[in-house]
Amino acid sequence: VLLRRIYKAPELFQLLATFALVLVIKDAALWIWGPEELLGPRAPGLSGSVDILGRQFPSYDLFLIVVGPVVLGLLWLLLTRTRWGTLVRAATQDREMVSALGVNQAWLFTAVFALGALLAGLGGALQLPREPATLEMDLNTIGAAFVVVVVGGMGSIPGAYVAALLIAEIKAVCIWLGVVEIFGYSVSFSKLTLVVEFLVMAVVLVVRPWGLMGRPQAASRNTGLPEAPLRAPDRWFKIGGMALLAVLVLLPMLTAGSPYLTVLFIDLLIAALFAASLHFIMGPAGMHSFGHAAYFGLGAYAAALLVRSAGIPMELALVVAPLAAAAGALLYGWFCVRLSGVYLAMLTLAFAQITWAICYQWDGFTGGSNGLTGVWPAAWLSDKRNYYYLTLALVVGGVLLLRRILYSPFGYALRAGRDSVLRADAIGIDVKRMQWTAFVIAGLFAGLGGALFAFSKGSISPETLHVGRSVDGLVMVLLGGIQTLAGPVVGAVTFTWLHDTVARNTDYWRAMLGAIILILVLLFPQGIAGAIKQVFDNRREAKNMKEGQA
Template sequence: MLSNLLVQLVNGLADASTLFLVAAGLSLIFGVTRIVNFAHGSFYMFGIYVAYSIASRFGHTVGGFWLSVLAAALVVAVLGALVEMIVLRRIYQAPELFHLLATFALVLIFRDAALWLWGPDDLFGPRAPHLAGAVDFLGHPLPTYDITLIVIGPVVLLLLWYALTRTRWGTLVRAATQDREMLGALGINQAWLFTGVFFVGAFLAGLGGALQGPRMSANLSLDLETIGNAFVVVVVGGMGSIPGAFVAALIIAEIKALCIGIGHVTIFGVDLSLSRFTLVAEFVVMAVVLVVRPWGLLGRASAAVRGMAAPETPLRPAGKRVKWLAAIVLLVLVLAPLAAGAFPYMPVLLVEILIAVLFATSLHFIMGPGGMHSFGHAAYFGLGAYGAALFLKVLNLPMEAALLLGPLLAVGGALVFGWFCVRLSGVYLAMLTLAFAQIVWSVVFQWDDVTGGSNGLLGLWPSNWLSSPVAFYYLTLVCAVIGVWLLRKMLFSPLGYAMRASRDSVLRAEAIGIDVKRVQWAAFVIASLFCGLAGSLYAFSKGTISPEVISVSRSVDGLVMVLLGGLQTLSGPIVGAAVFTWLQDTVARQTDYWQALLGLAILLLVIAFPQGIVGFIREHLGDRGDRGDDSADQRDRNAATPSQRAAAIKEGL
């Protein structure tokens, strides 16, 4: 037992080396450019695919294999530099979250590019010559190649340390990490520095992927799987800290290896499978670290401290023009089923759009006015869906009751998770929401007796009077309209003004007596209620649910909808959700490579409309858009400084 455990721990060191290579590149890119690069996992995926192609032809000798690995990493590095020059250099001045949107679009493009180049099947590369065997370690075989990987990790760490501390390039990188504006004032060409950093970061990701060729197959799911793990390592180690990334990679890999080595443990007579814990181990570690030490193990405390941001453009109640436009849109939606004869699929598509609108609007509620960026909003969507399903299947409640009670499970999750999340800000808050979402996903995925595990729950059909697509469409329309209207009304209540005051200046809001954490916690719970309602509607619209409803990709879809429409606009999430869902459905029916076309569409929209679709329209309508025609008193109130608005809020509260 002990020897088997030690062997697993040694194997974990090999996994830690690969994880460190990917995370080091991501940490380097974020530290200098401040870009949350979702495409970094795609660089890793391309590394293993390109290595497969080159090594399959030239990697049958020792020199050929290692040259193939380096060549694959260089190809990916060039790809990373091209991405920075062609795409990201155009949007550096856009809000930071739009960088996330652009890099997510690149993920879609790169995935279909890999599908076109290498096909959908898993590909197994050749083993490393002279390293295909194993050595005896405590009576167990230990792959020779794993020992090589264990050595490569520390060697790369030393090379990075030397480059960052003993070269001029490293000095510039560290200076850019501390103060990019000052570096530019000194006459340093930041554009080429950023390109160089992307080249090195992509090289490390490609190298990590290329080295995995003899250990695992190349497949199309590696991009999102890898980026999730890399983000965890970077955050646990401390944003921008290369040694921190190495320590975090060791801790996470060894915890996973420990769980595999132990296998099962009995606590109070209950047999627990620790091997299943490996699905979520890194996210549990991240959640614990962020709660105890928000800036990471070797990060700087100042990085996690709430600061004073520049006030956002004030939101204003809708004017007559916007109200008339909303009335026309609502009338069109009410009359839309009349065209169901000519377009039978229309009610189904409109239901998907309305559910997406409610999902995106609830996310916008905490992201825009609340200033709380969430990477795990799908957790509450999934909890609402599973809540409705369990009320229907387990408690045998009517469909109507299950639909209304399902969101309560999402509220319960938000009460617990939100209490921890509102104590953080920025990227750290976003990553903690991701951690909690992955924990929820793991529980749902593994609790076969209750949730159905990976198979999900079936037979979630509406009542007879809602069995037709048109009837269910009208139910969804009523729920979506009421949900969006209530969320919008709350933004102009004392709670809404307190949320915006807390977003614009935490220090000023706290100074005049606003309990910022309580306000943000309340906003978190309210958003989860309406997100859970969207999940309940989704469950009955599909008739079945699976752990996919809580996946990272669904959370990212919500972010894309909000950012596509415009973060600092009220109608942005509505427009963004409608456009994204329509594009996704339309493009998917045209070609097998619909993800690439969708990614290109999103990328073009990001470059053309860096403030979002509604933000762009608002700017070209004299900055009026969905702000409306306010009275002088209303304009004066919205033009007030954060401290003045906070004082008014305190009086209202």
């Protein structure tokens, strides 16, 4: 019922709303069942085993092998042999035409959402006797589900089934191989199970961009309101910006009695730079990324390793670490810019998870799951106020530089490629090269944010580049407003402040945070900064109309 209000909104805003609901449901599960893991009993009559060719197979596993094709067949019949299925397939192709025929789209897609939730619940219930239910299974499950859908091909249910079987069998083979000697090097295939589905997805998307059984993706009709051309900041905007900068400069003196506030504002500034770098490729470039945390983490790990292992001064590490992140973006971007839409987003997620797995398992270099400690700034920055001023200077400079790039000919060419690839190609713009360059620039500034984060915390761990941080970045950009340049900064400050404030005041902070995000999405579908901009634009238009009438 809640999501019906935003069915006509861009898909990313629907994603943000569902993320908010996940936070609420997660804390609801914590309140009802507690934090303990829950393992369900086997179904009656399926607790034993069956002898097949001299080997014992659990009866319940054989039952699951049968259930899969049965559910697939029933779902295929529902979508291809019923009027409801015909309407669903038609609506995915052309919503406007289906609506013109008198079909209530809201109820139709509410039913689709309910069916998907039912199947997800069935999968969870069937899995419960094999693996316990935990509060952390949401991101793990949704990541694997995304991979299966994309590898199989968007819109192809048989493709998703084949992809699930393929990935499961490859995982089983990796476990069976164990450690293998290859040219004198020991390769642990069993460790690949953490990331094998993302490796498969990366290979499939590079070779066959639309999945195993998918078709080229049609252009989305839910693109939101057309984006107005960029305007140079007016006098009042500049005055407001200077006033805000003055407040930020005076902040350590105003909060001298509360050192924690200085630490919090350092986190706010770093989050703002991270969100601004993500917005650079999502908004003006039109490339959605689910794996931007990879470059944030590369910058953080590069800074930590340069200081700890290479003995490089912290000041030089702050220069080199962003370049390491840019190098990663250069490599990953070369593959990513060849795709578009959800396939591009999922390939960025695949590369991010591969990077996370390397950092998580390379104990001798990255510290493995324990990460790296003792990553402290130089002595003259040991005072948090001094480090705050350094962070403020670099973040403000980075955000302004990103803004300046968007007002340059490169920025205009980037937006031209986003709005119409064919027209941009016709006037001689190399769209892929522009997008690739944008990837590198975004990775550079995300890496700078990661380096600042590493020195502010004194340690670094694989969680820095986990998918959760990429999701946080998406929330920041969408919450602030993807169609405004100030949106990512506003969204980053709002989300980080809410996260910190709510988490310190209640055990069920996820539910409160999710509810607040959901309310903001429903009230401001263009984002907070987008709504504010709309108010000022309306006033400007009203003023111009009055002057014209006079």
